[in-house]
Amino acid sequence: MPKNAGSKHNTPVAERSAGQPASIRDVARLAGVSISSVSRALNPGTGKVSAATRLRVVRAAEELRYSPNHFGRALRSQNTNTYAFVLSSIQNNLYSAVAWELERRISEMGAGMLIYTSNEDSATQDRCLEDAVSRQVAGLFFMCAVESDLLKPTVERGNCVFINRRVTSVPDVPFVGIDDEAAAREFFATAARRIDGRIAIVHGPQSSDTSAKRLRGFLDIARELGCDIPEDAVVGSDLSIESGYTAASKLFGSQSFDAVFCGNDQIAYGVYRRCRELGLQVPNDVSLFGFDDNPLNEWLAPWLSTVRVPYAAFAAASLDTMKTLNQGKSAPGRILPYDLVLK
Amino acid sequence: MPKNAGSKHNTPVAERSAGQPASIRDVARLAGVSISSVSRALNPGTGKVSAATRLRVVRAAEELRYSPNHFGRALRSQNTNTYAFVLSSIQNNLYSAVAWELERRISEMGAGMLIYTSNEDSATQDRCLEDAVSRQVAGLFFMCAVESDLLKPTVERGNCVFINRRVTSVPDVPFVGIDDEAAAREFFATAARRIDGRIAIVHGPQSSDTSAKRLRGFLDIARELGCDIPEDAVVGSDLSIESGYTAASKLFGSQSFDAVFCGNDQIAYGVYRRCRELGLQVPNDVSLFGFDDNPLNEWLAPWLSTVRVPYAAFAAASLDTMKTLNQGKSAPGRILPYDLVLK
DNA sequence: TTGTATGCGTTATCAG
């Protein structure tokens, strides 16, 4: 026979130590009702409660500063009310901006957001996924996912939305973003009219579908326009500021250019600094072209032409998509409109 | 008598639908052992398990892609292994940088980080605190807390660390930051030697202890140095770029200045833009002084003199402090060294 | 070494 044979309701529960939050039983005891009544009173719509009972419960709950234990609730209802946001780069303000915008909306829903950073690394991303899955999150948002072992099993099990970057190995995951290839083409075509001279390109890693599309857009339209871009005027980089700087050092080491198209704004910042170091005025001597429209550009980089990615709309559309997914329906994702910002 | 009188172990559990993750019972069944053996095998150090049993359990767990349910574990062990990070402003990169740095470290601990944004608003912050508390977080990090109703009860119940800004009504909460008043004094004193002309100040809200200290530092040392700063050369703002712009419009509307000391870098960015619009060259015509050293300055704002706040060290020190708190000890917090960045 | 049983805090079902 177990040691503690008495019903837990008979067990004289010592007054909780000050640090411990009150449980539903504490409220029930103080209100002199059963825990079921407390639950019903505090969760309107789950059952009938008399006004008197409700009042006593609410009073007791307030007195004890009762707040329902999230885990007990999650365990029982199988709904964690928690989402995961996986960020690939902490350096890109645009990514952060989407994170915060999404947090605001999720918070308004009364849900929570766990945050992870993958640093564009597969192993790190897998660690994030493992943790998020063990926490039974209601859904995962990827602000730029990378290919990784656990990605496929994760997207198959849980509700996932890709933001700003697709992963081609899992094509069925809803995607929220812009048409990067079309944007690159239009951007280049529009800008090229004003450019007189040599053009260089610093693109992002081709393992990123988004970077690949932007590069393809640039190259295709350049060819179609009869605009010659020699091979040594096209250099790769990752998506960091530093790599933009390095790429510019390489480009301007042997020759000069009048315009540089970059895979994103970060790269353009790095190129900018190198140009300044070389005594080149931007945009007088060199025109720089980015991608994303980092919110700070308006203040600190007025010289940068770029493609405005609607990050606030990304957050809204991602959440809509996630909600659809959570209803068990399939969701198509959303391709959103972009704007050209030309200086 | 309850309807389902049989032990749950006798209940023939239907094979789980594909979407449901495996539970510890599924692993136990597949391995042909009890759930306690599974628990012991998978949590080394919690009990003796034979090598054979462990092997079978591990195999079964892998086959089922078993990952322990975080909530069941948290409920039982009373340890959620989850922290909350409350951010006051999404606009300030420095704050984001601390968030990401902390996330990395927390992730390495195998813990998780819930993120909240208060937008410097009391009611919003209270909603965050309520949610975090109901999730039984192991601790809260405040990257700039504001005064709010739930702040005191929250810091009394849970482990909290203030980063970069104290809240004077709860002086006993460990604080990680720099000595803002000393930094402001030293910054001003050092810079003043090079300034020849009129000086203005755009300070942050005095409800922020940090902003108040920076302003006091500036004003005190100015007086001590015999440097006259008339009343109409000192204007307030919140900590946003926009408000810096507005403040500069006001300042430069009626007179001109040779140097502007700002409450943080964001404000300085706003002032910068207004100066440019007025045709003033920075730093040739006007010297600008910020506070924080936003990571982007190196690339985009080389004209900005500022005080470098060690944000990576903030993250490390905050986590150390939190760990101490979690051991039941009291923690003093940490005052970290800053650097002057002069252009 | 292994298994059984209990409880963590909650909600839902069911009997009263």
Place this chain on the structure above:
DNA sequence: CTGATAACGCATACAA
């Protein structure tokens, strides 16, 4: 309308 109880997934004290 109310109360008793099972169940969610897990860890652990205790029995075997």
